[in-house]
Amino acid sequence: MIKRFTALMLLVLVVMLGCTHADDAPAAPAAEDSPTEQTQPPGVTVLDTREPVPSSREQLEYFIGGGGGYIPTGGITYRWRFxxxxxxxxxxxxxxxxxxxxxxxxxxxxxxxxxxxPWGGFYYC
Known part of the structure; x- marks a missing residue:
């Protein structure tokens, strides 16, 4: 009985974690456009500052404990300031x-x- 309950809880946990997303909008375009070519939410002004997306533990803005520091970016290499x-x-x-x-x-x-x-293929944080 306990084994079945444990297996069921693990299955529910996997399903819940597999279905969580920030938004159901389509994925970002394959080619990166300049910030002026995209639409922005009302009141947002995109600046010319462009930095690499954090890919190592030293580049992260917040300390996250545990695990390795490598984050694959899937070919997307920049984030923009706004x-x-x-x-x-x-x-x-x-x-x-x-x-x-x-x-x-x-x-x-x-x-x-x-x-x-989320707005127009980007997430504003």
Whole structure:
């Protein structure tokens, strides 16, 4: 009886983890377009700052314990800086390709993104 319950709970856990995504929008385009060619959410201004997507433990913005530091990016190598209005001022954030965010970003950053919106093939964090 306990073995069946344990097997059932493991199956439920695997199904739950396999079905979680940031958004059901289509994946990011294969070729990276410049930030000015994409549509942005209302109030967002994409800056010219472009950095590599974090791929090692030293490049991550938040410390994540355990595991190795290698994050495969699937050919997507850049993230863009953007600003958005916040209580009469502005805040800065990063725009990640949605495919990378669904695969790796949500596990790294969790729900700590203040802006946190998927829009047009990108996730604004």
């Amino acid at each position: 600003t958005y209005p916040y209580f009469g001022g502005f805040r800065y954030g990063w725009r990640y390709p949605l495919g990378w965010w669904n695969s790796f970003g949500r596990g790294i950053y969790g729900s700590s993104c203040l802006f946190g919106r």
